[in-house]
Amino acid sequence: MDTRQWRDTIAAAQDGDRRALDELVEGWLPLVYNIVGRALNGHADVDDVVQETMLRAVGNLGSLRDPESFRSWLVAIAMRQIRDRARRRTPAPLDESAAREAADFAELTVLRLQLEGQRREVAEAVRWLDGEDRQLLSLWWLEVAGELTRRELAAAVGISRQHAAVRVQRMKERLETSRGIVRALDGACPGLRERTARWNGRPDSVWRKRLARHIRGCAYCGDTREAVVPAERLLVGIALVPVPVGFTLSLALGGKTAAAATATVASVSWSAKVLSALTQPIVAATAGATIVAGGAYVVTQTPDAPAPRVAVSPTAASTYRPPSVPATPSPTPSTPSPSATPTRTRTALYGSVVDAVDRAPDPDTPPAALPHRPETGITSTGGAHAVMNHRGDSVTLTGEGYVLVRWQLSPQYRAGSLVMPAWTGLKGELFHVASGGGRRMDDSVSATDPTATGMGNSTTGYAVLPAGTQQMWQNEYFYLDGAVTLTVNERGADYGLSVFPSGWDAVEKDVTTGPDGGAKRYGLVRDTGKDDTPVPQYVTRSTPADPATVGQRSRV
Secondary structure (H helix, E strand, C coil), X not given: CCHHHHHHHHHHHHCCCHHHHHHHHHHHHHHHHHHHHHHHCCCCCHHHHHHHHHHXXXXXXXXXXXXXXXXXXXXXXXXXXXXHHXXXXXXXXXXXXXXXXXXXXXXXXXXXXXXXXXXXXXXXXXXXXXXXXXXXXXXXXXXXXXXXXXXXXXXXXXXXXXXXXXXXXHHHHHHHHHHHHHHHHCCCCHHHHHHCCCCCCCCCHHHHHHHHHHHHCCHHHHCCXXXXXXXHHHHCCCCCCCXXXXXXXXXXXXXXXXXXXHCCHHHCCCCHHHHHHHCCCCCCCCCCCECCCCCEEEECCCCCCCCCCCCCXXXXXXXXXXXXXXXXXXXXXXXXXXXXXXXXXXXXXXXXCECCCCCCCCCCCCCCCCCCCCCCEEEECCCCCEEECCCCCEEEEEEEEEEEEEEEXXXXXXXXXXXXXXXEEEEEEEEEEEEEEEEECCCECCCCCCCCECCEECCCEEEECCCCCCCCEEEEEEEEEEEEEEECCCCCCCEEEEEEEECHHHXXXXXXXXXXXXXXXXXXXXXXXXXCXXXXXXXXXXXXXXXXXXXXXXXX
16 A cells, blocks of 8 residues: 555545545555454454554544655554553463454455465464564565565564564564474374374464474475475465454544444435445445544444355256165167177266265275376366365366365364365366375374374264265375366365375376385275266256255266
């Protein structure tokens, strides 16, 4: 945000123009919200600190001598309020329920800005930073995004630019360490799973150091599978996180309280500029907001209503009741040839076979040969490595080739019934060709806890599959010839998916790696090279409003 563009508005607000003051508050609220939200990582105090910052800024606006210094002046006020809040707080026992209810700013950043791949990784790594590092990062993030200058960053922290450079470099090093932890936790290292068995799932500096030590000495966790892009390159140009709908801002000025001013709202007329500002995506407010004249602002919104659950009609494109095992088509007589060729059974048509519950193969049973289907390459909207951890996350795949979907279950965060991901909007063909990763998710993962599998353990609970669902392996391979969207439908047990465009060589290498290579078992080849290869259990050619309504074992 360029202060020069606001010079006239700031000057008018200083002269007592209420309309200009309206515009100033609404225009700069997102910047303050991002600084405070990221510094406190969405703590319940964020609203109070944002409100106190805006109240002090509006109340002291007359003391600002140079309107072009408004941004650095406002940022400095926000940082003082953040530090004051830290000094005022007294240590208290952690209220787990309150912590879960507080808005996690890393998650808000990912969802509202629709971050994918390594950009998502940076946002989630912020959780692992200490308070002082988060405060500095809240400014540095805006600096590399073009919203602040280094001079303004240093002034807000109260240090020289040279000292700021040193502080920023140290913070970036800890951020990169935290990114490595996020990547490792998305992976499938049995040693890391065992190490975190007693972790409560809340990032802190102690566990950051423990996990960092493990990662430095672990070849599995240290394999990033792709070049790591520096954080500053990932953050360039990323927009501010919009102020959430439901955010309330009350600024009581001139001795008039917000409650008293609310009674006069009916007689207040809106200015076109304020309405326009409120309906911009950066503010994320609608005409339900009210600005009250006479010295007080009251911005109120109805919280987000849950998305309507759309029922999917049982059509051939969505849901049907298939057989519980791969279907055997009825024999169809063919016309005898002149050489009296015997009657043949027609090959099952594509889509007539779905995954069915099966038993794990013997660990020492090598897989069948993997047919080599044509490959021209897969394009993914999530890039070379899309990580999806939240309900509604999706990735669209297009092309001809192989795709790896890697499962990461997290029953230590939330156990219970799994709502499986869905493949929607299929154009072309999609086959489930192989399973690998060295183990099924119900295989044991601990040498010390016999109850621990990839699905959980007796202490934390287990992720439970819907009845009749095929047991997942750590790595599941699919072949796509066309386009399809994969969506996470997490509503019960906590799970994440990593999606990689892959190739025949990588699939073949994975599934043929046997127990002697450190794997639990060989992989399983499902592809016969024909159209009787299984298709995913949750797939449709339609694109329902709620992908979670795609029926289990659906026929396409």
